[in-house]
Amino acid sequence: MSCERRIHTFQEVEEVRIECCDKKEIESLEKSIISAIEQKLEKLNIFIKHCNVYSDGKSIFVHDRYSVYLDLQQVAESFGFHVTEVQCSFKGKNYVITDDLCTVLKQFDSAFKFGKNVENQTLTDGVKELLSQHASLGTIHQDILEMVRNIKEHGQYVTTRSRQISEVYEEEYETLSSRLIERSQGAWDSDIDTIREKLMQVSREAQNTVNKANDQLRDGTAKLIYTRARQLGYAVQEMKKGMQTQLVLVRCE
Amino acid sequence: MADKKIVIDINDKGEIKAETFGLQGTECLIELDKLLKDLALETTTMKKEEFFKEGITTTNTVKAKNV
Numbered sequence: 020m021s022c023e024r025r026i027h028t029f030q031e032v033e034e035v036r037i038e039c040c041d042k043k044e045i046e047s048l049e050k051s052i053i054s055a056i057e058q059k060l061e062k063l064n065i066f067i068k069h070c071n072v073y074s075d076g077k078s079i080f081v082h083d084r085y086s087v088y089l090d091l092q093q094v095a096e097s098f099g100f101h102v103t104e105v106q107c108s109f110k111g112k113n114y115v116i117t118d119d120l121c122t123v124l125k126q127f128d129s130a131f132k133f134g135k136n137v138e139n140q141t142l143t144d145g146v147k148e149l150l151s152q153h154a155s156l157g158t159i160h161q162d163i164l165e166m167v168r169n170i171k172e173h174g175q176y177v178t179t180r181s182r183q184i185s186e187v188y189e190e191e192y193e194t195l196s197s198r199l200i201e202r203s204q205g206a207w208d209s210d211i212d213t214i215r216e217k218l219m220q221v222s223r224e225a226q227n228t229v230n231k232a233n234d235q236l237r238d239g240t241a242k243l244i245y246t247r248a249r250q251l252g253y254a255v256q257e258m259k260k261g262m263q264t265q266l267v268l269v270r271c272e
Numbered sequence: 273m274a275d276k277k278i279v280i281d282i283n284d285k286g287e288i289k290a291e292t293f294g295l296q297g298t299e300c301l302i303e304l305d306k307l308l309k310d311l312a313l314e315t316t317t318m319k320k321e322e323f324f325k326e327g328i329t330t331t332n333t334v335k336a337k338n339v
Contacts, residue, residue, distance in 0.1 A: 240282050240286065268279075
């Protein structure tokens with residue numbers, strides 16, 4: 020009776036879902052950030068309501084024709100916006116305003132259009148050119164973008180892990196039978212830990228961004244009231260009290 | 273000389289709480305409206321005792337001189 024040993028080696032591949040950051044969480048963060056941006060812009064718009072405002076979806080161009088909003092830069096920066104004063108052919112003062120939160124949204128593959136809720140002018144080629152020259156936009160990390168797209172597509176991050184398996188069979192020629200006599204398997208090989216760490220970092224950073232956005236909303240609102248109070252002749256004292264800001268306005272008559 | 277004082281608290285949820293001191297009658301509402309106009313979507317007003325005190329107003333009168 021003759022027999023032969025045959026070693027069969029193959030790779031086992033398994034699908035793995037990483038649950039530490041899911042689609043629901045990303046969508047909720049996205050919603051909070053959009054709401055914060057829109058609230059900040061709406062409040063800034065109260066201050067600049069007589070200016071011409073143009074938007075290209077990534078930044079806004081504010082044209083203060085009569086140079087009356089002297090505190091515009093300060094107020095906008097209190098809301099956490101980046102403000103660049105631009106010298107161009109338009110009369111008065113001109114500013115390009117962007118927000119870092121838009122970079123976070125882009126990183127989340129969001130199609131949010133910055134400034135569409137406050138624009139009151141149709142974008143011209145000239146303004147478009149100025150916006151592309153002066154807008155400071157953050158960098159998008161392609162690896163994180165791919166991860167976010169993966170989560171949005173599958174609900175959770177889906178990846179694979181693999182391991183090497185070796186099986187030793189004893190085969191008999193006469194009976195044409197085969198018998199498994201030994202099985203060994205290697206360790207799982209995957210990038211799960213690295214991905215989990217990255218996802219948790221993305222989630223933490225996004226949460227910090229949302230908290231920061233709330234602080235910016237509070238600080239910007241305080242600055243707006245401060246400016247109005249000064250215009251109304253009040254002496255103003257600003258104090259930070261834990262998570263809140265207190266303004267004490269006094270006017271002697 | 274009367275001091276008009278307004279204390280405004282703004283928290284990180286965007287809530288604004290304002291309290292006025294030394295303002296009487298509707299003057300406090302007018303003043304708060306100037307300061308907080310368009311900033312709040314919903315407002316709740318709690319009227320303090322001072323609100324119901326009458327403010328003193330004077331009008332300029334001109335008298336003709338007897339010649």
